[in-house]
Amino acid sequence: MTGATGGLPAFTPGPQGMAHLELLLTGACPLPGFMTAAEAAALAEPGPPPAGAPWPVPAVLAVPDELADAPGLVLTDPEGAPLAELKVAESHREGGSVRLAGALRPAAPPAHGALRPLRLTTGQVRADRPDPGRPMLAVVTDRPLHHRALALVRSALAAIGGAPELLVLIDAPLDGEGAAPAVLAARPLLPEHTRFAVVTLPTAAADGAPELPARRRDLLAAHVAAAYGATHVVLEPARADRAPEGAPAVVLPAGEWAHDTREGVWRPAAEVAPEHARPELADADVETELAHGRALPSWFTPGPVAAALARTRPPRADRGLTLFFTGLSGSGKSTVARGVAERVRRAGRTTTLLDGDVVRRMLSSGLTFSRADRDLNIRRIGYVAAEIARHGGVAVCAPIAPYAATRAEVRRMAEDTGDFFLVHVATPLEVCEARDRKGLYARARAGEIPEFTGVSDPYETPEDADLVIDTSLDTEAESVARVIDALRGGGWLPPSSAGEHPEWRGEHSVRHSGRRTVPSPTSVTD
Ligand SMILES: Nc1ncnc2c1ncn2[C@@H]1O[C@H](COP(=O)(O)OS(=O)(=O)O)[C@@H](OP(=O)(O)O)[C@H]1O
Numbered sequence: 001m002t003g004a005t006g007g008l009p010a011f012t013p014g015p016q017g018m019a020h021l022e023l024l025l026t027g028a029c030p031l032p033g034f035m036t037a038a039e040a041a042a043l044a045e046p047g048p049p050p051a052g053a054p055w056p057v058p059a060v061l062a063v064p065d066e067l068a069d070a071p072g073l074v075l076t077d078p079e080g081a082p083l084a085e086l087k088v089a090e091s092h093r094e095g096g097s098v099r100l101a102g103a104l105r106p107a108a109p110p111a112h113g114a115l116r117p118l119r120l121t122t123g124q125v126r127a128d129r130p131d132p133g134r135p136m137l138a139v140v141t142d143r144p145l146h147h148r149a150l151a152l153v154r155s156a157l158a159a160i161g162g163a164p165e166l167l168v169l170i171d172a173p174l175d176g177e178g179a180a181p182a183v184l185a186a187r188p189l190l191p192e193h194t195r196f197a198v199v200t201l202p203t204a205a206a207d208g209a210p211e212l213p214a215r216r217r218d219l220l221a222a223h224v225a226a227a228y229g230a231t232h233v234v235l236e237p238a239r240a241d242r243a244p245e246g247a248p249a250v251v252l253p254a255g256e257w258a259h260d261t262r263e264g265v266w267r268p269a270a271e272v273a274p275e276h277a278r279p280e281l282a283d284a285d286v287e288t289e290l291a292h293g294r295a296l297p298s299w300f301t302p303g304p305v306a307a308a309l310a311r312t313r314p315p316r317a318d319r320g321l322t323l324f325f326t327g328l329s330g331s332g333k334s335t336v337a338r339g340v341a342e343r344v345r346r347a348g349r350t351t352t353l354l355d356g357d358v359v360r361r362m363l364s365s366g367l368t369f370s371r372a373d374r375d376l377n378i379r380r381i382g383y384v385a386a387e388i389a390r391h392g393g394v395a396v397c398a399p400i401a402p403y404a405a406t407r408a409e410v411r412r413m414a415e416d417t418g419d420f421f422l423v424h425v426a427t428p429l430e431v432c433e434a435r436d437r438k439g440l441y442a443r444a445r446a447g448e449i450p451e452f453t454g455v456s457d458p459y460e461t462p463e464d465a466d467l468v469i470d471t472s473l474d475t476e477a478e479s480v481a482r483v484i485d486a487l488r489g490g491g492w493l494p495p496s497s498a499g500e501h502p503e504w505r506g507e508h509s510v511r512h513s514g515r516r517t518v519p520s521p522t523s524v525t526d
Pocket residue numbers: 328329330334356357360369373374375377378398399400401402438440449450451452453457
């Protein structure tokens with residue numbers, strides 16, 4: 001986002017730029033500002049960074065082309081409040097975008113984003129230490145601390161000696177809480193004076209740049225921990241090879257841990273007889289248990305952590321959902337989405353149907369079918385859907401959404417507030433064109449509608465669809481039933497359809513679809 005503030009243009013960095021900026025403003029990063037091309041290039045080489053480098057990853061600011069010649073910028077938060085002034089020392093182009101380097105002058109302390117009271121500066125944490133001479137162990141984590149991690153922390157504290165302090169640095173996104181509530185829930189299980197602080201560790205050198213290698217990200221975590229005063233660091237989630245070279249604090253090896261089923265305690269795996277050793281649940285297993293509303297086992301995680309997770313990741317039947325249909329015009333998106341929305345509503349969930357045509361009239365009137373306008377249209381749908389999901393509702397969306405990158409953006413947005421389920425309505429173009437319900441294909445073929453999807457404009461076939469349906473092979477009722485079955489199977493709808501009137505199961509639509517006279521077995525037994 002750009003604008004003008006006090007003579008200098010204003011700019012709101014993207015998520016990566018904002019994460020680097022936060023580290024610069026909290027004192028975690030010791031540099032005066034964003035790096036020049038040469039400084040960044042020195043850190044972009046594979047392998048460990050050069051010895052003595054004050055910072056382990058490139059930190060550069062990507063800006064839109066129109067800011068390439070700006071002498072300075074006012075960097076603002078997403079609401080437009082100034083965060084810092086950048087005095088531009090160098091402007092260069094890389095990876096298709098302009099990058100500005102230069103020193104920063106902080107404006108007001110940041111107030112935006114989630115968990116602000118926990119986003120402490122390094123100065124605040126250091127000033128608050130009862131005895132700065134004591135060692136300090138920092139646990140850097142973006143996931144809850146389950147029994148294994150808590151046992152590891154206890155053992156690390158004992159091994160360090162000298163009555164170390166403990167700091168838990170929670171790596172959470174700037175615009176959401178991430179795992180923070182569940183991490184904080186472990187407070188009663190940690191030493192009395194444990195401090196918690198929230199940071200956002202960038203995952204790329206700049207917005208639009210490729211992901212940083214895992215080892216560099218580990219090294220970055222160690223640098224940030226050291227800036228907060230840590231002498232020792234534990235990186236979570238644990239990975240056997242997580243001990244980056246050249247870290248400014250001692251990165252303690254995680255080692256293998258196991259739950260001793262006979263003794264009921266967590267120990268280093270080498271100390272547990274193999275027949276009694278139980279490994280930690282994988283993140284995917286935890287997600288499945290939570291999705292179906294099942295309690296996490298007490299051998300795996302403490303009660304307060306399980307309770308916090310159950311609150312932040314409620315069962316899917318209570319969780320907001322963006323159900324996103326994509327496909328060509330005439331593929332059957334609206335028809336199937338309408339039928340699905342009705343049945344989702346009948347199953348007791350608050351449902352909003354954001355149909356392509358309706359959105360074009362209400363939210364996006366005036367937009368064309370250029371790529372930029374289609375993207376804006378889809379982003380608007382994604383924004384509204386994510387807000388619906390935030391409040392636990394089901395947003396059923398049915399635009400063409402021809403571009404994979406924009407669909408991925410909507411998936412990210414939607415997953416910040418709930419779940420996302422992509423249905424590709426893969427009805428072949430010939431069938432859509434033969435239907436030509438609105439006569440648009442004929443007009444597009446006659447050259448009267450430029451940029452018509454499938455005729456003179458692209459449709460990028462999804463490779464990440466959660467379900468693919470084809471309304472040239474299935475009746476309308478069968479198509480609706482397929483989606484409902486998938487939602488039931490995934491836990492987004494209750495398993496039973498008791499009380500559903502046959503009309504609501506789709507027989508009504510079957511009788512009127514003209515394709516079949518007998519309801520499919522799926523819809524009858526459903
Ligand atoms: N050029 C062009 N290309 C594609 N579609 C066109 C075009 N012009 C008008 N229409 C009608 O607009 C409907 C698609 O709008 P969407 O908002 O779903 O499109 S997009 O997702 O923004 O690409 C689409 O409705 P559906 O048939 O319901 O898909 C068309 O009826």
